[in-house]
Amino acid sequence: MKKSLLILLLVTLFAGAFAQSHKTQNVIIVTLDGMRWQDVFRGADSALINSKYTDDKDEVKKQFWAQTSAERRKLLFPFLWSVVSTQGQIYGNRDLGSKDEVANPYRFSYPGYNEIFTGFPDVRMNTNDPITNPNMNVLEFINKQKGYEGKVIAFSSWERFPQILNVSRSGLPVYSGYADLKNTDANDRLKYLNELQKDVPRYLGDSTRSDFITYEFTKEYMKQYKPRVLYMAFDETDDMAHEGKYKPYLERARQEDGYIKTLWEMVQADPLYKDKTTLLITCDHGRGETPIDTWRSHGADIKGAEQTWFAVIGPDTKGLGEIKTSTTTYHKQLAQTIAQLLGFDFKKNAGHEVGDAIGTVLK
Template identity: 70%
Template sequence: MKKLMLFMLCFGVWAVCFPQSGKTKNLIIVTLDGMRWQEVFSGADSVLINSKYTEDKDEVKKKYWSSSALERRKMLFPFLWTTVESKGQLYGNRTLGNTVALSNPYHFSYPGYNELFTGFPDKRMNTNDAIANPNLNVLEFINNQQGFKGKVVTFSSWERFPQILNTKRSGLPVYSGYVPVKNKDANARLSYLNEMQHDVPHYLGDSTRLDFITYEFGKEYLKQYKPRVLYLAFDETDDMAHAGNYKFYLDRARQEDGYIKSLWEMIQKDPFYKNNTTLLITCDHGRGNDPLDSWKDHGADVKGSENTWFAVLGPDTPETGEIKTPTTIYHKQIAQTIASLLGLDFKAFASHEVGDSIRTVMK
């Protein structure tokens, strides 16, 4: 362990010398758990709307239906298909041959988040149980670099992230489930959220909190502490899909698009973040599509649940919009991409394999 820590310290000094030619100084990462690429790129699915999985069909059609897929996706994700499309990039429209996929063979949450943040589809990470992740993650790596120490933070609805990001080893502040912000200088709003999260209905159980609370925590922490890397992990899209409630699944997706829009607009008004912050949005896994019932599920036995997507917006990302180039990108490449955006080289530092950076994300 002592040798490992010495190596981390020495390499950390080297890593900050890695030249940063871009404008990105800060990073916001958002994940929508289990959000299908189908809805991201085509909007609401008429087959699912007209199925047993949708109550209030007329209401859903009024909110989310158009004969045009381009209009449908904008109705569901207005921020993605206005601001991000015009100023950033979106990857994963398989109908155009642009493929984003998992490398891990399991296609559920813990293995997906492990791949996303370690750049490594480790076959040992094959459970959602509370097992500490032995793999170095890119957030931990960034937190050990000069200028980032204590400036990397995670807020998640699902309670498993302290193990996924191995807080006992990494020392990262990870506020998951109903964990409060205990900073002595926390502002009144953060203190209020600490109390309120226990008073709102526990629709997702006694371990997973509502995405609204996670969003509010992240927003207020951003205002007060100015972290350089903020990760927000939303969960309700996955919960509503597993429950077989397509209306609520769509509603939660639309709501989370609104949260992201609000955050982006807020940082564009803040001199600390304006014009030097990149936003990356993605998911941990996909869902099934055929047979119809498989839309509720994912996993190794569910065809199509390895198919994902991601979007990126920031000062170093070309304004390409929807990527239509036939190519395949894997989630294991996102960790190095995150580091590269900040001028760091996670791949050279990690003791395990790490996927190559996605070069088209950067100018």
Template identity: 65%
Template sequence: MRKLILLFIAVSMFGQLRAQDLKTKNIIIVTLDGFRWQELYRGADSALLNSKFTKDKDEMTRKFWAPDAASRRKLLLPFFWNVIAEKGQLYGNRDMGNKSEVANPYHFSYPGYNEILTGFPDVRINFNDPNPNPNVNVLEYLNKQKGFENKVAAFTSWHIFPAILNEKRSGLLINSGYANFKDPKANERLKYLSEIQHKVPELLGPDIRLDFLTFELGKAYLKQYKPRVLYMGFAETDDLAHEGSYKFYLQSANKEDGFLNELWQYLQSDPQYKDKTTLIITSDHGRGEAPLEKWMGHGTDTPNSEQSWFAVIGPDTPPTGIVKTQTTTYHKQLAQTISNLLGFDFKAAAGHEVGDAVGSVTGK
């Protein structure tokens, strides 16, 4: 018994020392639903630009086309390639042999978000219905840690996230779809955004909020409430791809890259967040590639839609740029990576299988 007590004390002290060594005090997680690694690393796809899936081909070519992939991707995603590539890490460039994949067998949204946020590719979750998630997620775990209580929140465009994050059990602040932000302490900006969201065209239907509204609400919340952990989930890249609009898919990705730039600039201007915050960006699944029509879809019947990517920038992550090692990382590793960056061990507390952290992100 004495040996067990000493071992527990030693493990606890190691965790405390590790936390003291870390510079990351806050985490921002952003997902771009269904955004492909192909556009991230290669820029606009010439086959799709010149296909029936692209309206206004001349306009899109002028805006997003260049002879080489490095130039094309900078045109499409300048924040990724002018900031993260210089100061952070990018995973999943299969052209260089580095792979990033979802481990769940289904390759669509609820299973993908469950995997990212719980670290567990649960085969029971084979649906997009609003069924409460039985798995503990890393956000609710962090929300119970000292110094993080009521400092964790999620703003998402897709209305299913209260189920994915099991709002009733987790007690997290989750604002999804066209839900109002109801806190009476909210400032005028948040009240205005909550009201005006009901006056815009519901271009993606009554349940999926336009991403600019999700971003503006999340940013306003960040500025007023100063959370330690914030999740923003964007939806347009997936929905527009399903509709077969390559023009709007590219435009949405480009716009969301601008959101990320604006977010990062704010984080670097605020004393609470400056040089103390890690930003993690990823997608819940990939999409098809060949034949060409397969880019619209994903799932078990769409080859290669398990292929994904993720990017990280923060004070504890070495600025190696594109990761070129011939390895495969899985999205089930992200929950523990998030936890480790803040000095915690989600894997030990989750109560279910959790993937190991990505050591190269945490500086190990």
């Protein structure tokens, strides 16, 4: 009993000390839907390059192939493996013993995003249908805190986030699919994007817009409105993988790395954000690896689909680089980690189970 009380006291003192000393005042969260950890840490996969899933193999090798995994992954994710790897932390290289996983048993998108933002791998969330999520999410919680009211926003390519983040209850502005930005004082560029998204080719279907449009909305919104918490959700890596198109999958991944790089450079050039902002990058689920055909898929019946990754960079995160210790982190821990980076306690206020924060992310 005395030992338990001592541990509780130490945890409370640590949390209190961090709340007083933390520097993070803003958070940017980015997800790359269905992006495999194998490609993040090893770079382009020779088995997939030389398979039926890759057209124009010579061109893919020219763009993405090198002799070592360190070289290949930097060709695929230049920003991640030049800036985040030196100034931040990257989790999930299972080749080195660092395991990152989803805790939910379903291993597909809605359950994955529910877990990230509510900290709760709710077994009821076994659908991609437009059901309203009953669980409070960390963005909703932060939006209610002093100084953050009306300063939290989400842009996503996939149309399901208004239900995942329960906009009818949370009141969060969530612009998903082909939804227009509703701000009456929006600048001309944002108004133009409302028009442009209606005219771009809908190669992802009538509900999911291109990641380029999602990125452009996010970038221009940041410039004008200076949100304090921003979520940007890309989708095309998952779409290309499901279609069995490895070359476009790699191309979208590198393109999205470039989008993230541009946002981070904007952050570093803006006094309102510079040295006050933490960036977190992750995915919603993994994919299969063997047999090779399972790279297209994920779900409860796909071996390895629970295997994920995340990266973080910011003023309260030590520059440990690639995590090489034998540890396991779970996506149910990310919601409380995000809250604590801003000095808040989501777990205490969520009204449901929430995973503990990842202590190594916090100095």
